[in-house]
Amino acid sequence: DGGITQSPKYLFRKEGQNVTLSCEQNLNHDAMYWYRQDPGQGLRLIYYSQIVNDFQKGDIAEGYSVSREKKESFPLTVTSAQKNPTAFYLCASSPWTSGEGNEQFFGPGTRLTVL
């Protein structure tokens, strides 16, 4: 089955700890994205990557870091510098073109709770 997987589904972290969220896709998409979702708000873009070994900050990158060593994988690290990390994190991927068919496909999400 082609798709995007995120793990774990639920994650608990103590204050002051870094934590890494996994995102893997087997859709052969060039681009991958990380969003944060808070109650009553739309999705906000944290980081995105167009190709391997390249990534760009989104609108709320502070306190987060990413890597893109493989096309299939785009892990997100939530660092202790992120002031309010409790949220639902969504990963997405898409072909990187300007034409039709470049819609983003989403994973099932990881809910991070800081204790």
Next chain:
Amino acid sequence: GEDVEQSLFLSVREGDSSVINCTYTDSSSTYLYWYKQEPGAGLQLLTYIFSNMDMKQDQRLTVLLNKKDKHLSLRIADTQTGDSAIYFCAEKIGGYNKLIFGAGTRLAVHP
């Protein structure tokens, strides 16, 4: 600036039509999308419309775009309890693959 607005809540009776509205501000939008999110899940793409189209129909879903007023709507015919979810409108800006999302409209379907 970039902003997408939606009403936060809509309640309809099973079997009626639902209309979810969205307004956006960026005139350079190329594509506009509707996503559905069920509780605790990721977003599922429902449909999208190119900015030079007025309407797109896909089974029970009809998308209407008024580019002059920057208004997008999603009509769901014969709404079922399985349609209960949060619906997000999103616009794609220019040549980038960046999406700007609205806050989502929670659709509640009651008997």
